[in-house]
Amino acid sequence: MLFTVPTLFLFVGVSLLATGIAWLVAAFAYRSLVSARYWGAAMIIGAIGTAIGVLRGQVDPLIPVVLANGMMLFAVGLCWAGIRRFQGRPAPWVAIAAIVGLAMALLAVFLVVHDSITVRVVVFSVASIAIVGPAGVELLDRRYGAPTPGTRLTAVATLAYGAAHALRIIATVFEIGGAIDFATFNNVQALLLLFTVFGAQIWNAGFLMMAIDRLRAEVADLAVRDDLTGIANRRQFFERARQECARSMRSGAPLALICLDVDDFKPINDGHGHAAGDHCLQRFAALAAARLREPDVLARLGGDEFAILLPDTTAEEAHRIAEDILAAVRTAPITWRNTALAITCSAGAAEWTPDIGRDASELAARADGALYLSKQAGRDRVTTMARPEGADRPAPDDSEPAAAPHFGKLKLRP
Structure with missing residues (x-):
C-alpha cells in the first residue's frame, strides 16, 4: 500500500x-x-x-x-x-x-x-x-x-x-x-x-x-511551605518534629527547639501597613535561615510566630544559636519605603527529654513557655528551659516513654 x-x-x-x-x-x-x-x-x-x-x-x-x-x-x-x-x-x-x-x-x-x-x-x-x-x-x-x-x-x-x-x-x-x-x-x-x-x-x-x-x-x-516567607509551615514543622522526637527516643541524640516571635509587631502593622509587616517577617526569616545548618528546620507557625527545630543540638547550643539570631535581627538594617524599621525578637528554647517521647507538641509547649518568660522579662532576650533534675541525656532506649510531667515542675534558666 x-x-x-x-x-x-x-x-x-x-x-x-x-x-x-x-x-x-x-x-x-x-x-x-x-x-x-x-x-x-x-x-x-x-x-x-x-x-x-x-x-x-x-x-x-x-x-x-x-x-x-x-x-x-x-x-x-x-x-x-x-x-x-x-x-x-x-x-x-x-x-x-x-x-x-x-x-x-x-x-x-x-x-x-x-x-x-x-x-x-x-x-x-x-x-x-x-x-x-x-x-x-x-x-x-x-x-x-x-x-x-x-x-x-x-x-x-x-x-x-x-x-x-x-x-x-x-x-x-x-x-x-x-x-x-x-x-x-x-x-x-x-x-x-x-x-x-x-x-x-x-x-x-x-x-x-x-x-x-x-x-x-x-x-x-x-x-x-509558608507562602509569605518560603520557609516551612506549621504542618511540615510538626511532622518533622515528630520524626526527630522519635529519632531522639531511639538513639538518645540531643534535640532542641526554639520558639521566636517579633517584639511589638502589631504597631508595625498599624503604623506602616500590613505590607510593611510582611516585609519585616520576610527579612526576619531570611536573617534566621542564614544562621542555621542544613538539617535545621525553620518554620512560620502563624502571624509573627516562628520555630526552629535543631537536631543533634543541646539546650546550651540552642541558646547560643538563638542569641546569634536575636543579635542579627537587632542590628540588621530594615527599611520600608525609605523608613527605617527597628525590630527585635524574643526566643525560648527547650531540649528533648525522655518523658517527652514522640510528643512534639510537648517539646514545643516547653519552648513556648520559655518564650513567654522572655516576653515577661523585657523582650529581646532568650530564655532556655532547663532539663529536669536527674534527667541526663539517655542512652538509646526502645521502651515506651513515661508520661510527661507538669510544665511547672521544670526549672527555668533565663
Whole structure:
C-alpha cells in the first residue's frame, strides 16, 4: 500500500495543530509553566510547516522544500528549548539556529544546484537527530533534577524519534523498499515516517507528564511551605518534629527547639501597613535561615510566630544559636519605603527529654513557655528551659516513654 505525501502531511499537521492549541491554553492557564509556551509554539509552527509542505507542485519548490522543512526543524528545536527552560536553563538558541540554518542551506543546494530527494531526506533526518540527541541526554542528566516518570517517558520518545530518523537514513541511502519521489513514498518510507510521527506524539505525551509532575510537586510544596516567607509551615514543622522526637527516643541524640516571635509587631502593622509587616517577617526569616545548618528546620507557625527545630543540638547550643539570631535581627538594617524599621525578637528554647517521647507538641509547649518568660522579662532576650533534675541525656532506649510531667515542675534558666 502506498501513502501520498499530502495525506501524511495533512495527518501530521492536524495532529500538531490540536496539541499546539492545547499547550497554548495550558501556557495561559499556568503562567509559571514557561515551557508550555515553547511546546505550544513548536506544535503550531510545525503544523504551519506541514501545511506549506503540502503545496509542493503548486508553488516554487524552494518554499515547500526549504521553508517547510526549516520550520519543522525549528519546531523540534523549540521542543528542545522547552526542555531546557523546564530545567531552569537558558534555551540553546545558538545551537538551534546553527543546525536549522545549515540544514536549510543544504536543502536549497540539493534542490537548486543538484536536485536529490535522497540527500534532502538524509539532511533533514541528520538535523533532527542533532537536535533531539542532546535533548534526550539532558532529560536524564541528574544535575538538572531527579528523573520523573515524565522525563523518562520523554527520553524514551526522544530515542524512538531519533531511531526512526536513523532508520529512515539507512532506508533512503540503500533504497530499501524502492526509490521515493516528491509525491509518493514507498511502504518502508511511509511506515518510517509514521513511526517518527508516533515518536513525536509520545514525546508530546512525555511533555504533558513532565508538566503534571511539576505542577503536582508545586502543589505538594505549597502544602508544606509558608507562602509569605518560603520557609516551612506549621504542618511540615510538626511532622518533622515528630520524626526527630522519635529519632531522639531511639538513639538518645540531643534535640532542641526554639520558639521566636517579633517584639511589638502589631504597631508595625498599624503604623506602616500590613505590607510593611510582611516585609519585616520576610527579612526576619531570611536573617534566621542564614544562621542555621542544613538539617535545621525553620518554620512560620502563624502571624509573627516562628520555630526552629535543631537536631543533634543541646539546650546550651540552642541558646547560643538563638542569641546569634536575636543579635542579627537587632542590628540588621530594615527599611520600608525609605523608613527605617527597628525590630527585635524574643526566643525560648527547650531540649528533648525522655518523658517527652514522640510528643512534639510537648517539646514545643516547653519552648513556648520559655518564650513567654522572655516576653515577661523585657523582650529581646532568650530564655532556655532547663532539663529536669536527674534527667541526663539517655542512652538509646526502645521502651515506651513515661508520661510527661507538669510544665511547672521544670526549672527555668533565663
